[in-house]
Amino acid sequence: MSFVLDSSVTLSWYFEDQATAATIALLDAVAENGAIVPPLWRLEVLNGLQSALRREKIDRAYRDASLNDLALLPITIDTETEAHLGDRTLGPADRFDLTIYDALFLELAERRELPLASLDLKLRSAGEVIGIRLLAIE
Numbered sequence: 001m002s003f004v005l006d007s008s009v010t011l012s013w014y015f016e017d018q019a020t021a022a023t024i025a026l027l028d029a030v031a032e033n034g035a036i037v038p039p040l041w042r043l044e045v046l047n048g049l050q051s052a053l054r055r056e057k058i059d060r061a062y063r064d065a066s067l068n069d070l071a072l073l074p075i076t077i078d079t080e081t082e083a084h085l086g087d088r089t090l091g092p093a094d095r096f097d098l099t100i101y102d103a104l105f106l107e108l109a110e111r112r113e114l115p116l117a118s119l120d121l122k123l124r125s126a127g128e129v130i131g132i133r134l135l136a137i138e
Contacts, residue, residue: 007044
C-alpha cells in the first residue's frame with residue numbers, strides 16, 4: 001500500500017472538471033502500488049456518483065462503468081477501523097472540527113503511518129498539524 005486514499009480524490013478521477021495532473025498521478029500510483037481506505041470510502045464514492053447521476057452530470061452506464069473500473073484497482077479496505085472509533089477518531093474530529101467520516105481517513109493515515117491523499121482542505125490542514133505527510137493534489 002502506498003497511501004490512504006479519500007473519496008474526494010477518487011471521485012475527481014471520474015469528472016473532467018475535477019481531475020488534475022496530480023490526481024491522475026495518484027490514480028497511476030494506486031494502480032501500481034495500491035492504497036488503503038476505511039470501509040466508509042465505498043459508500044462515499046457510491047454516494048458521490050449517485051449524486052452526479054441525480055444532477056444529470058453522468059448517466060447510469062457511466063456510474064456503473066466507473067464502479068467496475070474502481071473494483072479492478074488494488075484498494076484495500078482497512079478491517080481495523082471500527083476498533084479505533086473511540087478517542088482516536090473522536091479526538092481529531094473535535095480538535096479540528098471534522099466530520100467523523102473525515103476523521104476516519106485521518107485516523108487511518110496516522111495509525112498506518114501512511115501519507116494521505118485528499119482534496120478536502122480542512123482534512124489536509126488537520127493532517128498537517130498532526131504530522132501526516134500529505135500527497136500533492138495540484
